[in-house]
Each structure stands twice: as structure tokens, then as C-alpha cells.
Amino acid sequence: MSISDGNFIDKLRSTENSRIGLYALLLAGIVFYLFPVETAVMTMFKTESAFARTLPFAPPGADGFTLDALATAWNTLRPGLVNSLLMAIPATIMSALLGSLTAYGLTTISWRGQVGVVVLIIAGIFIPYQAVLVPLSQFWFRVLPGLLEGFINTVFGLITGGNWQYPSRNGYVQLLQLSVTHAAYGIPICTLLFRSYYQSISDEMIEAARLDGASAFSIYRNIILPLSLPMFAVTLIYQFTQVYNDLLFALVLVNEPGSQVATQRLAALTGGVVQSFNTTMAGAIVAALPTLLVYIVFGEQFAKGVAGE
Amino acid sequence: MAQLTLDEVTKTFQDDDGEIIAVDEVSVDIEDGEFLCVVGPSGCGKSTTLRMIAGLEDITRGEIRLDGQIINDQPPARRNVAMVFQSYALYPHMTVRENMAFGLEESTDMPDDEINERVEKACKDMGIFELIDRKPGELSGGQQQRVALGRAIVRDPEVFLMDEPLANLDAKLKAEMRTELQELQQDLDVTTVYVTHDQTEAMTMSDRIAILNDGVLQQCATPLECYHEPNNLFVAGFIGEPSMNFFPTTLEGSTLKGEWFEYELSDETVAAVEGTTDITLGIRPEDIEFVQSDTGSNVFDSTVHVVEPRGNENTAHLQFDESMDDQFIATVGGMKQLKSGQRVKVRFPENAIHLFDTASGEAIRNRTLDEIETVESVV
Numbered sequence: 001m002s003i004s005d006g007n008f009i010d011k012l013r014s015t016e017n018s019r020i021g022l023y024a025l026l027l028a029g030i031v032f033y034l035f036p037v038e039t040a041v042m043t044m045f046k047t048e049s050a051f052a053r054t055l056p057f058a059p060p061g062a063d064g065f066t067l068d069a070l071a072t073a074w075n076t077l078r079p080g081l082v083n084s085l086l087m088a089i090p091a092t093i094m095s096a097l098l099g100s101l102t103a104y105g106l107t108t109i110s111w112r113g114q115v116g117v118v119v120l121i122i123a124g125i126f127i128p129y130q131a132v133l134v135p136l137s138q139f140w141f142r143v144l145p146g147l148l149e150g151f152i153n154t155v156f157g158l159i160t161g162g163n164w165q166y167p168s169r170n171g172y173v174q175l176l177q178l179s180v181t182h183a184a185y186g187i188p189i190c191t192l193l194f195r196s197y198y199q200s201i202s203d204e205m206i207e208a209a210r211l212d213g214a215s216a217f218s219i220y221r222n223i224i225l226p227l228s229l230p231m232f233a234v235t236l237i238y239q240f241t242q243v244y245n246d247l248l249f250a251l252v253l254v255n256e257p258g259s260q261v262a263t264q265r266l267a268a269l270t271g272g273v274v275q276s277f278n279t280t281m282a283g284a285i286v287a288a289l290p291t292l293l294v295y296i297v298f299g300e301q302f303a304k305g306v307a308g309e
Numbered sequence: 310m311a312q313l314t315l316d317e318v319t320k321t322f323q324d325d326d327g328e329i330i331a332v333d334e335v336s337v338d339i340e341d342g343e344f345l346c347v348v349g350p351s352g353c354g355k356s357t358t359l360r361m362i363a364g365l366e367d368i369t370r371g372e373i374r375l376d377g378q379i380i381n382d383q384p385p386a387r388r389n390v391a392m393v394f395q396s397y398a399l400y401p402h403m404t405v406r407e408n409m410a411f412g413l414e415e416s417t418d419m420p421d422d423e424i425n426e427r428v429e430k431a432c433k434d435m436g437i438f439e440l441i442d443r444k445p446g447e448l449s450g451g452q453q454q455r456v457a458l459g460r461a462i463v464r465d466p467e468v469f470l471m472d473e474p475l476a477n478l479d480a481k482l483k484a485e486m487r488t489e490l491q492e493l494q495q496d497l498d499v500t501t502v503y504v505t506h507d508q509t510e511a512m513t514m515s516d517r518i519a520i521l522n523d524g525v526l527q528q529c530a531t532p533l534e535c536y537h538e539p540n541n542l543f544v545a546g547f548i549g550e551p552s553m554n555f556f557p558t559t560l561e562g563s564t565l566k567g568e569w570f571e572y573e574l575s576d577e578t579v580a581a582v583e584g585t586t587d588i589t590l591g592i593r594p595e596d597i598e599f600v601q602s603d604t605g606s607n608v609f610d611s612t613v614h615v616v617e618p619r620g621n622e623n624t625a626h627l628q629f630d631e632s633m634d635d636q637f638i639a640t641v642g643g644m645k646q647l648k649s650g651q652r653v654k655v656r657f658p659e660n661a662i663h664l665f666d667t668a669s670g671e672a673i674r675n676r677t678l679d680e681i682e683t684v685e686s687v688v
Contacts, residue, residue, distance in 0.1 A: 204398035207365050212464075213386035213416025222411070226402045 044069055044282035051277055066278075073269060073282035079258070080265030085290060087179045087261060088243040094183035096235040099190025100228055104220050106191070107198040108206050118195070124188035129248050137252050140177045171259030178253045178261070182243040190235045197231045197305075198224065233301030240294050262287050311376050311389075311467035311500050313339040313362070318371035320357050320524075331357045333524040334371065342498040344491070345529075346515035348508055348547070354524035355504045356472055362502060363392050363470050375467065386416055391461035392470040395477065397453045399445040399460075405432065406441045409460045416464075431463040451482050458490070462497065469494070469501040475510065487514055508548050512536070520544050537678055542670040545591050545663060551624060554597075554637040556590045557667055565590055569629035570609045575659060581674045587667040594624070596661035596676070597639035600654050607659065613651045623647055627655065 039057045046054065050064025060066075106118055201224070209219045247263040254260055260268075269283045295302070320332040332354040339345050347355045360366040362373060364385035372379050380388050391412070399408050409428045413419055419427075432438040435455045445453055454474065461469055474490075475483045491514050494501050505511055511518045512532045519529040520543070528540040532548075539545035545553045558565040558572065563579045565572040565588060572590060574582075582588060600608055609629060614636060617624040621643045629635050639655060641647065664674040 202396060202398060204394040204396050205400065207363075207385075208392065208394060208398040208460075209400075209411070209415075210365070211363060211385045211390065211392050212412035214411070215415075218415060223400055223402075 040281040040285055043278055044073075044285055046278050048276060048278065069276070069278035069282045070286075072279050073286050076269045077262055077265050077283060077286050080260055080262035081286070081290070083175060083259055084244055084262040087175045088182070088240055088290075091179040091182035091186065091243045092236055092240040094179075095186030095190050095239050096232055098183070098187050099235060100194045100225070100232070101220070102187065102191045103194030103198050104224055107195055108201070108203075108219070108224070109216055121188045121191050125192065129185075129246075133248070133252050136181060136249070140181075140253060171254070171256035174254045174256055175259050175261075178249055181249055181253065182246065185249075186239045186242065190239060193235055193238075194228065194231055197228060201227065230301050230305035232305075233298040234305035237294055237298050237302050241291050244291055262290075312341050313468055313500055313502070314372075314374040314377075315339075315358070315362070316372040316374065318358065318361060318373060319369050320354070320361060320366060321369045331524050332361070332521075335519075335521070335524075335526045336371075337519055337526065337529050339500055339502065341500055344494050344501045344503065344514060344516045345519060346503045346505060346511035346517075347519045347521060348505055348511040349521035350547070351506060353521040355506075355521050357524075358521070359392075359470050359472055359502060359504045362468070363390055364388050388468075389464075389466050390468040390470055391464045391466035392472065393457050393461050393474045395473040397445075397457040397477075399453060399456055401445050404442050404444055405437065405448075405456050405459075408445070408456060409463045412460065412464050427463050427465075431459045434462070435459040450478055451486070454478060454486065458493070462493075467500065469499050469503075471501065471503045473505050474503075476505075476507075490514065509550065512548070518548075520547060522547075538675040539663070539672055541672055542589060542591070542665050545665070545672070549593060551594050551638045551640070553591045553593050553663070555665075556637075558588050558590050560586045560588050569635050572657065572662075573606045578659065578664070578674060582664055585666050585673060588673070589665040589667045590657075591663035591665060592657050592661060594638045594640040595622075596658065597637075598656040598658060599639070599641060599645070600656045603654065605656060608654050608656045611653060611655055613647050613649055613653060616647045616649055619643070627653070 035057065042057055042059055043051060045065055045067070046060040047064050047066045047068075050060050050066075054060065054064065102121070106114055106121075205223070206219060209223055214222065245263065247267065250261045250264050254264065266283050266287045270280045315335055315337045317334040317336050318332060319330070319334050322329045322331055335354075335358060337345070347358060349355045357366060361368050364380070364383060368381050373381055375388065400411065403411065406425075406428055409431060410424050413424045413427065429438065429441070432441050435458060437452060437455045437459060440448060440452060440456075445456065448456065454477075457474065475486050478486060487510060503510075503515065512535075515532060517529060518532055518535050520527040520535065522543050528535055528544045530538075535544055535548045539548065542555070546555070556567045556569075558567040560566075560574075560579075560582065563574050563576065565574060567590070602608075611627045611629050612631065613625050614628050615626040617626075622640050623643060623645065625639050625641065625647050626636050627639055628637075647653070660677045660679065662674075663672060663676055665672050
């Protein structure tokens, strides 16, 4: 025991001072980032009175412990969580997939007018959400129903008897609209991310594939797609977080209570007259779970993608 | 097996300053099973020519024919050519087996077991069978090179196209692969077009060399013809290491007057150069003789400036005068020692000199090849 202790101390002594400094800095970083989370977790298990009595980051005593706040938050948020996942997962996958395809078409295949399209797509990144709110709701609630109604009445006039109604009050249709909106809004940034990645892929390799007889789509499926998995992790994490955390589009497009997403439910949970911090914190933690999960699952690939491996 | 014909093939690019001619009316007939090296300095259009044959670049004017069929507008995959790239261009996410099978899967209806059989055979031929389930990232440069070659062989193409395939290998491996590639090409007997900037590679490997400069074909001939009977100054200077020495002169009577020497020509040679007065005299370093006395014509005094010993031979940088701008190079056998600063007498034998029209660069008279001997076979 004493020998191993001695070795340990020797090792510690031989470690350079700069390394000790580095670890101290990293430790401080961890504390800095995790302290608020720890506070939130402690608060969510406290009763109202325990919250008033104790320091925010201190654990609740035996008498101050409760699961009520968590239960309230969970019950309020649960339908929202399901709706959020129903909306955010397809939106994320769609924008990553379409972004990757677009980027492929704009880098490894050459055609006239490419630069113009790239410029338009990059401009798309900088359109603020607020600027499109009115056109967006007009499109989903007036233009599209009008078009669809005209189309359906013409084509299926006999079947529907001309009485077809666009199901704008249907909650699932609203979720679909929100999902499509996010997918479309995500394409420019995903395209840009994939494009810079594809530009680093060797031209000779693509040419080798062309000489091997692969079609443009086959090159995408067999070579580009497998090679862009790290980039998919980056876009999936980024895009999922963006879509999942959005409240603005959801407020504008979803008004059926049954199809509200998690952010809307969270706003309802914390929007009361009396602030109850334990419920608020429980809500925040519950709402953050899916994004945390995504980071944990794709973390390794994400690091590769960011490092450009 | 195929005969490949380039007929006045031209490639132009549009630039801000107008049209740039990358390849200018290049015509070459490449015989079935021939190994043709295309050489030239960087930017001479050699890679562009290869890429046009592969179908990776459009042809602006002219025709490329494979066995008499015009293939100008055929997509790369339909041309039945296989290309080896400088960077090897292997698919990093696929194993060696998958890399080699990809082309057959994409371009043929061959059943899987037949593809597998061909891939394994090609791997054995290339000596990489034990690496078949590894990915390119786990292989050394030389091994990747073999996979790239194997990927071309397995397709059983009519034409091999190689774009500086040995450029990324170290010197020793390069020499090994050079021999191996040559043997492979002889065994397979596939028409091969090989692009390189390394004239040693071109000299040692090819049946014929095509030398390009500024997109224009300078000469297309066997390595020895290019070496001994260059068409012009460019070819004479490009082929051979160290390069041929050039001296600008003017012809007066039967004398070539240079800045540092006067060279006496025989009547026969004077007759051959008749009508040209501005003549560049060229002589290869190994043809310069070191002599003891002034006996015989065309012996000049010079000073040894620098000596580069190579073991098998010594390369001497010589000067007629002490000024720096008249250096020329002579090589002597490794057993002959020279010292820097030494005064020596050198002779330019008339049967070894090349004469070029200075204005056009065209060769007027090349060296005679009377001295060529053949090693007799032993029965």
C-alpha cells in the first residue's frame, strides 16, 4: 500500500505544473457548466417551503423532499414531448437528407448556374423567423387549402360532392405543417454544412467512381453517403436542437391544445401568476431530456464531424 | 485489346482573358498492346489529354477513336478504360475487396461469385491477397498503389490510363514498381497510356514516348530515338539527365562561331546545314571527351567548377572562362577523378553533336549512330 502511495506521489511530483494547471482549469469549467444543472435538479426535488429555507444548490433534507413537482411537470409536458418528437424527428431527418443531397448536387456534379443557386441557399440562412411568420401562416391556412380544395374538387368532385374541407383544425395536420416548415427552414444551413464537407472530398475519387460506371445517384448512395456519416451526426444534433427548442413557429402554426409541442407546454407550465420554482425546474429538466439524449447518442460521431475527420 | 487513335485532339478552356489552348491538335496512333508514355513539364496538357481519353473532359475539337469507333461523346463508363490516379483515389470506407469489386458491380451484370473470383485472382496476382479485407487507411502507400492497380486490372479494360501513378512513392519503391508495372503490362498486353513528368520513368518503361510542351506534341518516338534523334531543342533538353548542353553560334564558312569557342565543321556537315546561319550546337554531357593534347580538331580549354560524384560516374560543371554564365556539364566514369579548379582540355566529337536552327528550334542534324553495338547472345 505504502509503495503504491509512494509511486502515486512520485508521479504527481513529476507531472508538470502546466498539466496541473490544465486540469484545474478543466475542473473549474466542469463546475461552471454543471452547477446550474445541479441547482435545477436539487430544486425540482424540494417542496415549496424547503426551497425557501435552503440554499438553491443544497440537497433537500428528508422532510423537504417531494416528487410532486416532477409529477406535475411530467403530466403537463408528456403529451407535448410526444408531439415534439413526432414533429422534430422527421423534420431533422428531412432537412439533413435534403441538405446532403442538395450539397452533393452543388459540389461534385457541375452544371450551369450552380453559383446562383448556392448564393440563394446561403441567403436563406439569414432570413429571420419573424420575417416569414405572416406569409407562412397565410400559406398554410389560406393558399395551400385553396389550392388543395380546387384540386380535389376538380379531380374528385364526384366523390366528395364538392364539399371537401381542408383539415386545418386537425392537430396532426398542424404538426405536419410545423414539421415541414422546420425541415424547409433547415435545408440552407444543412446544405452549407454538407457542402463545405463535400468540397474536401477528393475529386479523383469521384472520377474513379464515374470510370467504374457508377451513376450520379449511385455515387451518392455508395460513396458520398457512407462518407458523410460524421457530418450527419453534426447536422442531426444541431437541427434537432433547433427544431425541438423552437417556440415561435409552434405558436403560430399549432393552436389545437392536443397537438401542442413541449416548448408550448413548458410555457404554459411556467406561465402562472404564482412562480413555483420546483415545478419550473422539473419542467425544464424534463423538456431538456430528448436533446441531452441526442448529444449522448451521437456525441462521438459529432466530435469526428466537427474535427473534420 | 484495342488500338487507340487521337486525331487532332484539341482542348480549350475559357478564361477571363479569353481562350486558353491546353491541348493543341495532338495526333497519336497507339497500337494494340503498346505502352505509350506522355511526358512534359507541368501544365503542358498531358493530364488533360489523358482525361479526354478517359472521358472526364470534353473534347473541344478532333476525334478519339477506339478500334475505329469514335468515342468522343461516350460517357466514361462506356469507354471500357480503367484509370489509375496519382492519389490512388481508393474508396476509404470500403475494404480492398469492395474497392475492387465496385467497378464490376456498377458496370456489369456479372454474378457475385464471379466478381468475387476475379477480385481474388487479381489480388493474388498483385500480391495483396492477405490484405483483401482491410481498408485503405490501414495500408501503406505501396500497398494502396497495388490496390489501385488491381482495381484497374480486375475490370479487364481495353485501355489502361495511368496518371503519374508512382509519383507518391519513395525512390526505391518507385524503381521496384516501375519494373513490376512493366512486367504486368507485358503479361496483360493491354494498350496503356501513362502520364508522367519524370523522363526517367518514360525512358525506362515505354515502347514509345510522346513529348508535349504547351499543349503541342513535340515528338512521338521510341525512347532511344527521342534521346539520340530529338526533333527539336525542347525534346533534346527535356530528355536526358543531366540535360544536353546548348551553345548559340553563327555559321561563318565552315566554322561555328560561339561566344567562347570556334567549332570547325566537316564539309559533309556544312552541306547538311546549308541555308541556316543561326545555329545552336548541342552535345550530351557523356559525349564530351577529356583529352591530354590539342591533337585533333575542336579541343577547348576549360576549368572544372564543381564536381558532383555519383559513384558510377562524376558530373563535372565546366567553364570556358571564369565568368559564371558559360557553364556546361560533362560526365565521366566514376573511376576518373576530377578536382574543382583544375584546368582541362575537352573535345566535342563531331559525330556526337546536334545542330538546331536557333530561330525555329528544329533539329538540322542529329548525332550519328554508327557506334551503336549489340551485345551478342551466348549460345
